[in-house]
Amino acid sequence: MKRTLLSLLICFAGFTLVSFAQTVRIQQPDRAPQTMYAVDVLKKALVKQGYTVQEKSAEYLINLTLNKAKAVPELYSIARQGRTLTVAGGDAKGVIYGSLSLVEDLRNGVSLQHIKPRSEQPNLPFRAIKFNLPWDTYRHSYALDLHKETSRDLRFWEAFLDMMAENRFNALTLWNLHPFSFMIRPTNFPEACPFNDRELADWQAFYRGLFRMAKERGIDTYIVNWNIFVSPEFAKAHQVALDNLDHKIHATGDTSEIIRRYTRESVTQVLNEYPDLTGIGFTHGEGMWGMTPQQRQDWFTETILEGMRLANRKAKLIHRVPLSANLALGGSTSVDTEQLTRKAMEKLDFLDGPIWTEIKFNWSHAFSSPRLIKVHGGKLNDTYFKPEPKNYKIAWMARNEDFFCLRWGVPNFIREHIATNTQSYVGGYFVGSECYIPAVDYFTKPGQQVDWTYAFQRQWLFYKLWGRLLYNPATPDAVFTAEFARRYGKGVENLLEASALAGTTPLRLASSFDFTWDFTLYSEGFMALNKNSMDYISVDRQISQPAADPNYVSVLNYVSTLSSGGSFDPAKVTPVKLANQLEQDCKKALALVKDVNTDKNTSLRYEVADIKAWANLGLYFAEKLRGAVALQTYRLKGAETRKEEAVKHLQQALAYWDEVIAITRPLYTDMPLVHYSESNDALRFHWEKLRPDVAKDVEIARKATVMTARKD
Known part of the structure; x- marks a missing residue:
């Protein structure tokens, strides 16, 4: 009896000591949205691992701070001094990434006392997801339409943006044919918006909520459209573009002066009304049938670019290179068109930061060879690279039109891709599909008890490999193997190698x-x-x-x-x-x-x-x-x-x-x-x-x- 009582006392004493040793205080440098997000994810991870987070003195201190001596964007370091862990970011995004690195250890069962010092900084500054929105879609199909409700739900976007931040993606690019009529009622063209006041308010709340959540996570946001499209309501009201009311992508470009003015003013108004929107992108392609490369470039200069210049703030730009060097849209390349495009980009001096110049890597099938074989239209010359540009960076579009259902993850393919194609003139990558939206899971048979809700969560390895390796190509396979173990426990040590093979x-x-x-x-x-x-x-x-x-x-x-x-x-x-x-x-x-x-x-x-x-x-x-x-x-x-x-x-x-x-x-x-x-x-x-x-x-x-x- 005495021995049993003694054992109970020892156990109780041990519990008390462990309990006290697991109290944590988080110290933060400010209350900026990015800092608050970092604190929130840390708190959730600590609590889930059995720690108690408190405001006053605690056994452990996690000190979040900005590294003013080394203010490198997105850099982070984790240092230890006794029971104080300092997570220092080169900027607010760095604080988020350092906190997420600490969270990853906690999720993998590493206690605070065993956290190892480390530091990382980005290999590429632009690491983007391409996401086609299911309204006013590039193509028309039930396979796209079925995502509309889910893609309007901010709970979906909260999960998607959390995934992006965790995997170090820092840009979300949202693509549809004509985004403006979903976002504003144009001041001088109110008839262009098809929604009543309540409906428009709902759309605006959605976009503002999405852009705000992205900014909190250190993620830039862009709207990207194809050209030239207007809303059917605008077309009917002004008797223009009537031959393309259903928005076919292979259509003649209507460059009427009223469409030029409407487009220019819409760009300005969108940037002014959505301060959390980072930038805009455009495409030399669809909806511009019959136009020469010069005419297409002139269109952008007079509409989208001028609209950006007239806004009350600077914005960033995604400038897709021309998809065609002739009047058609099937795809072609030429040195003359490349020289024309480069000259036009080099004149732009009113934008925020470098222009991200998007080029499709191996056309629509980046999941082929890590060697650049072709771009949209054929062979890419060296016009965009020599001499090295000063105000723009190439961003490769890694399009996936090759697998939507089966999970995929080959780390060495991505490493080789990055190592082969990140010359000094390259700023980053887009990753995503044209023909697939990763929202609704329409693959899994109903009734299965699975641990995902959304389609992108099925492909967690795909996103983790691309995001983490774009940020740091030296990220070891052990990081991804550990994620398998965290999700499924013991006995899965071979899954990464098997997936890669x-x-x-x-x-x-x-x-x-x-x-x-x-x-x-x-x-x-x-x-x-x-x-x-x-x-x-x-x-x-x-x-x-x-x-x-x-x-x-x-x-x-x-x-x-x-x-x-x-x-x-x-x-x-x-x-x-x-x-x-x-x-x-x-x-x-x-x-x-x-x-x-x-x-x-x-x-x-x-x-x-x-x-x-x-x-x-x-x-x-x-x-x-x-x-x-x-x-x-x-x-x-x-x-x-x-x-x-x-x-x-x-x-x-x-x-x-x-x-x-x-x-x-x-x-x-x-x-x-x-x-x-x-x-x-x-x-x-x-x-x-x-x-x-x-x-x-x-x-x-x-x-x-x-x-x-x-x-x-």
Whole structure:
């Protein structure tokens, strides 16, 4: 009895000491919105880990401060002196990032007494998310419209902005065709706004709330539009732009003087009425059919740029480079157009900070090669870089039109991308999609008990990798592995490596399959544009399609070269070498997740299933390439054994495709993807729907015949 009582007293005493040792006071330099946000996230993390935050003296002191001696934007450091932790920021954003770094340790179970000193500063000053708004959308589709309610909810944006801050993204760019009529009632053109006073007040409260929350988190905000568009109400009232009331993107530009004036005044009024809005962006492209590059540049100079100059404050600018060097909008480049655009940008001296000059990296498919192959329109010359610009910085647009459903994360691809493309004239990156809005989760089957609410939360690794590595490319894999462990506990140490291995599948497809605009390739579905529709990439299409990356060799080139006695540089990625790489990496990925127990965690089940899906798609692709080589060789040189080999490989490819179906069918609904359903909202995507097309590859091989030699 005495021993039991003594044990209880010891336990109680220990509890008292631990309890006292866990009191924390946070000292802050000011009450700026960014500081208050940093304090709030720290408090929440401390309380969740069992600490007591109090205003008076405590066992630990966390001192938030501004480093006036080293006022580097977004820099932070964490230092320790006894039980005082000093989080110093080069500016207010630095204070936020230092606090979030401390929060990350706390979430990972690191106690305050074990926090290690550190410091970081940004590698790139511009780290942006591209987010297409679902009202007045670039394309018209149910897959975009279904996000309207969620994207008007500030609770969604609070979660999204928290994610951005946590991952060190510092710019949110909001894109739609004509944003002004949702934000203001133009003073001299009130008829342009389609809303009554109450409706407009709701819209304005939404935008003001969004911009305010972003500013609190150290995130700049931009509205970006395509040109030239006006509201249908304005068009009807003034009998202008009547040929494009439904806002088709490929439309003739109406440059009527009244539209010029309306656009200019709207820009000025928006900047004046929304002081928390950081800047504006514009596009040399849609809605400007039939205009020369000079006419397009003149339009911007006289409307958007002049409107910015007339505002009562300075604002920042996103200046997209021209998408076309001729009268059409399909895409083209020329030195003359680049010189024209550069000259126009260099004249601008009334803006806040450098102009962010957006260029699409590898057109719409940045998830291909880390090497710059093409931009929108074709080859990019060095006009924008030489001599080095003084008032603008290049910002690469890393467009993702290749995977929307399956989770993706390949850290070394992003590291290589950044290392290869961040010359001194580069200021940063945009990351995002044109054909996908990460708001409503329309993938997950209903009734699943998962730990996410919104679509972007499913792709947490995608955002964490891009944001953290853009901020600091030296961020180790251990940071991302620790996040897996925090979310799912023990036994998930291999998930990052498995994700990185399996996630090479879409990158390798896009490097080996030439592309241009959005719908020309959808890697996740192994689909590509075929005349006017998105179709499965047949084995014949795989054979004939040129490679996008010059380091890759197409099947057609490979077989014809070898058949004529030629050879390839060992550094080239031939179809056979690619197939072997895919098989090696994807089988290793499957082995790494083989023993992960997902029985008690549905969210983890999805993580592992997506790795397995990518891996099996990679194995399918490997067998398809082998089958394609054998099939094309048979067509050129004959021998029934080659045909049999082709059939065998394509049958195995079908077996791997069936495995993808078996993995994904219990988890995913048929999906209303824009790629698949823009012309018909009733269409839905799932790998199972493509199975008949995959099976046709086998029949194509079985029915193949030897090509008849040409007679000169």
